[in-house]
Amino acid sequence: MQLITLVAAAALAPAAPQVVLTSHIAVERSVPGTAGKPVITYQEPRQVTPGDRLGFTLDYANRSARAAQNFVVTNPVPQGVAFVGDASPGALVSVDGGKSFGELAELKVRNAGDSLRRAVAADVTHIRWTFERPIAPGEHGELRFEAVVK
Amino acid sequence: MDRKKLGAGVSLAALALGVASPADAAGTTAGSTIVNNVTVDYKVGGIAQNQLSASNSLVVDRKVNMTVAEVGNSTTTVSPGQTAAVTTLTVTNSSNATLDFGLVASNRSGGAAAHGGTDNFDVSNVKVYVDTNGNGSYDAGTDQQVDYLDQVAADAIVTVFVVADVPLGRSTGDVAGVRLTATAADGSTAGSQGATLTQTVGANSAAMDTVFADTAAGGNVAGDGIGFAEDDYTVLGANVTATKTSRVISDPISGTANPKAVPGASIEYCIAVANGSGSAAASNVVVTDLLPTQTTYDSSFGIKLNGTVTGATCNADGVAGGTFSSNAVSGTISSVAAGDTRTVVFRVTVN
Numbered sequence: 118m119q120l121i122t123l124v125a126a127a128a129l130a131p132a133a134p135q136v137v138l139t140s141h142i143a144v145e146r147s148v149p150g151t152a153g154k155p156v157i158t159y160q161e162p163r164q165v166t167p168g169d170r171l172g173f174t175l176d177y178a179n180r181s182a183r184a185a186q187n188f189v190v191t192n193p194v195p196q197g198v199a200f201v202g203d204a205s206p207g208a209l210v211s212v213d214g215g216k217s218f219g220e221l222a223e224l225k226v227r228n229a230g231d232s233l234r235r236a237v238a239a240d241v242t243h244i245r246w247t248f249e250r251p252i253a254p255g256e257h258g259e260l261r262f263e264a265v266v267k
Numbered sequence: 268m269d270r271k272k273l274g275a276g277v278s279l280a281a282l283a284l285g286v287a288s289p290a291d292a293a294g295t296t297a298g299s300t301i302v303n304n305v306t307v308d309y310k311v312g313g314i315a316q317n318q319l320s321a322s323n324s325l326v327v328d329r330k331v332n333m334t335v336a337e338v339g340n341s342t343t344t345v346s347p348g349q350t351a352a353v354t355t356l357t358v359t360n361s362s363n364a365t366l367d368f369g370l371v372a373s374n375r376s377g378g379a380a381a382h383g384g385t386d387n388f389d390v391s392n393v394k395v396y397v398d399t400n401g402n403g404s405y406d407a408g409t410d411q412q413v414d415y416l417d418q419v420a421a422d423a424i425v426t427v428f429v430v431a432d433v434p435l436g437r438s439t440g441d442v443a444g445v446r447l448t449a450t451a452a453d454g455s456t457a458g459s460q461g462a463t464l465t466q467t468v469g470a471n472s473a474a475m476d477t478v479f480a481d482t483a484a485g486g487n488v489a490g491d492g493i494g495f496a497e498d499d500y501t502v503l504g505a506n507v508t509a510t511k512t513s514r515v516i517s518d519p520i521s522g523t524a525n526p527k528a529v530p531g532a533s534i535e536y537c538i539a540v541a542n543g544s545g546s547a548a549a550s551n552v553v554v555t556d557l558l559p560t561q562t563t564y565d566s567s568f569g570i571k572l573n574g575t576v577t578g579a580t581c582n583a584d585g586v587a588g589g590t591f592s593s594n595a596v597s598g599t600i601s602s603v604a605a606g607d608t609r610t611v612v613f614r615v616t617v618n
Contacts, residue, residue, distance in 0.1 A: 140305050140321035164467065164476045165301075166330035167294020167363050175305050175321065185309040185316075192305045197295040197327060252309075266327060267295045 136185050136252070137178045145170040145263075169266045171198060178257035188248040190260055191215070194241055197267055202238035204262035211243040212236045218245050293421035297329035297364035298475040328476040331451045331464055332361040333368065334484075335496040338403075338426070342382040342442070342501040346547060348435040352390070353405040353428050354498040358449045360419040362480075367452040367461045368416040370395045372429045375444030380499040384442035390431035390500055393445065398426035405430065415452065415460040433500060439546055441502040448495040451479075464492050506543030507552065507603065511536060512581065516614065532617045533565065537574075537581035537610050544606035552600040554611045562615035564591050572598045574610040581610050589613075 143159035150156030159172050173192065179185050193215065194200050200210070202221065209218040212226055224236035244262050252258075295301070307319040338355040345352045360366055374389040396410040405428040416425050429445050453461030467476035483489040485496060517523045518532035526532055538556060542549045558564060571585025589598025589611065598611045 136307070136309065136316075136319060138305065138307060138319050138321040140303065140323050142301075142303060142323045142325055162325040164328045164478050165325055166297075166328050166478050166480065168330075171301075173303050173323075177307065181311070183311045185311060186313070188307065188309045190305060190307050192303070195301045195303045197299055197301045266301070 135181050137180055139176040139178075141172075141174045141176075143172045143174070145172060165266060167266050170201070170263060171266065172261055172263050174259055174261040176257065176259050177252070179252045179254055182254050184251035184253050186251040188252050190246045190248075192244045192262065194243065194264060198264035199239040199267050200241040200244065200262065200264045202263075204244055205246065205260045207246050207248075208244050208260075208262065209247070210241040211245070212240040213242065215243040218243070293332075293361050294330065294363040295327045296421065297327055297362070299327045300324050301327060326473065326475055327363070328467070328478055329364045329464075330362055330478050330480045331364075331366070331492050332480045332482070333366075333449055333451060333494040334359040334361060335447055335449050335494040336485075337381060337496050337498040340382075342380075342384075342499045344503050345433045345500045347433060347437040347502055347504050349433045350392075351407065351430050352433055352500055353430050354445060354500065355403070355405070356427050356429065356447050356496055356498060357424050358416060358419070358427055358447075358494070359424045360421060362451070363421050365418050365420050365454040366464070367454045368419060369450040369452055369460060369463065370413060370415055370427065371448045371450075372431075373446050373448070375446060375497065375499075378444075380442045380444035380501075381497040382499055382501070384440065384499070384501060386442050386444040386499070388434065388437055388441050388443050390433055390443045390445065393429065393431040395447070396428045396430055398428065401426070416449070417460070418454045418457055429498065431500070433502065437502040437504065439502055439504045439506065442499050444497055444499040446495050446497045448493060451481075451492040466490075466492070503547045505549035505603075505605075506546045507549050508541050508543075509554065510539045510541070511556070512539070512579070513537070528617060530617050533614055534562065534617060535568075535612060535614045537612045539576055539581060539608050539610050540600055540603050541608040542603040542605055546605040548605060549603045550601060552603055552609075553597065554600065555595055555597045556611070556613075557595045558615055561618050563618055564594075564596070565614035565616055566591065568614040570596055570598050571610075571612040573600055574612055576608045576610060581612055583612075585610060585612050 144162045144165055146158055146160050147155045148158050210221050211218045212224050225233045226236045226240050246260055302324040305321045309316055336357050343354045372393050372395045375386040377386050380386045394412050397413045399410045451464045464477055466479050479490040479492045513534050513536050515526040515528050516533040516535050518526040518529050538554050540552050569587050570589035572588040574585030575582045596613050600609045603609045
């Protein structure tokens with residue numbers, strides 16, 4: 118009779134590299150450039166006040182060994198800022214709290230008096246990028262959008 | 268390589284409805300945190316993976332801006348000697364935070380006044396009142412005297428009155444300019460004036476910093492956390508002159524034909540009070556005239572007040588009034604309008 122001892126082996130594999138996200142907020146500042154012409158630069162947020170223009174960036178990198186499919190990046194527009202319409206190509210926006218997305222030019226908003234008007238950038242509540250093509254292993258990129266502090 | 272080829276298949280119905288929300292003019296409240304949360308959903312091998320997320324936040328700093336403005340676009344017209352003369356101004360807090368504002372009212376020293384004219388005198392007993400009952404006009408006893416505005420909310424407008432006394436001895440056209448200065452102060456504590464604000468220097472801190480965004484509009488200094496505006500008082504006085512004339516009415520020998528001023532003659536005196544054009548009306552004008560010793564008051568004719576003149580002639584259209592005592596005629600003309608002349612007329616007999 119053989120004793121068969123079953124040992125549940127918890128295979129502790131090293132943590133597999135994944136898709137990595139790094140996000141940033143920068144403030145747009147105008148600094149004097151060469152020949153006295155002001156130059157727009159993006160700086161670490163410093164004394165940010167209403168009216169300042171912010172750049173929100175997301176760097177993504179697929180550090181895994183497998184393609185990342187159906188990659189969807191969703192960014193709600195934060196409280197206290199208004200989207201100004203500058204977003205990386207392929208962005209679709211929502212003006213109804215994220216229920217539906219489309220091109221800004223095609224969206225409509227209901228006024229207080231119940232009439233409809235074209236949506237404007239300041240109405241945007243969410244921004245979304247949906248990648249049709251998988252992100253290959255090792256592939257990386259950056260998405261960004263701009264908003265003004267209300 | 269185009270990393271992000273997104274197809275039209277992703278867009279949904281053209282009609283997506285949302286409701287626009289208006290923002291305060293002053294902006295997001297200072298000290299608020301802007302939090303950005305990004306989420307990523309994806310699949311590997313057709314299997315949905317755990318959602319990824321990333322987040323950043325920053326604190327909105329305090330942007331200080333205010334406007335002091337005079338109300339009404341015109342001077343306050345005053346009489347010499349007038350007390351508690353009021354000029355009205357507003358203080359608007361266009362910062363993104365509730366602030367206190369220290370208030371100081373001061374006299375201008377010469378130069379062009381706010382509404383034309385040159386400042387050439389000072390008003391006295393200058394005080395600042397807040398429009399406590401919010402009705403836009405100064406109500407003595409109700410509106411509170413203040414030296415600061417307590418906890419003015421972002422975007423709020425407060426009406427303030429500068430109240431002062433006008434000295435006697437000023438003439439029509441004299442101008443006293445006054446300036447109301449509002450200094451931004453911390454507004455965290457109700458009922459007591461907060462510390463005057465200073466700008467945060469150096470790098471952004473994790474806490475709320477303070478930035479002065481006030482402009483140089485209206486002659487102000489930009490970025491000093493102080494706003495001011497000027498208003499003025501212009502004097503409109505009365506320009507009163509009195510002229511006394513007399514004519515012989517009759518004498519015992521000639522009667523009324525070319526009478527002479529001989530003993531027994533009746534003499535009529537007319538004191539004409541003239542007020543220059545462009546003046547304020549002169550009211551309660553008291554005229555007193557001591558009769559010469561060689562004459563006797565004609566009590567049957569009496570004293571006629573408020574008569575008019577035609578050229579150099581005093582018309583006989585005055586109304587009985589006034590008093591005679593201690594050999595003096597006294598009468599009060601209730602009002603002499605600008606450009607008008609009114610008279611006190613009485614008669615005496617030459618002794």
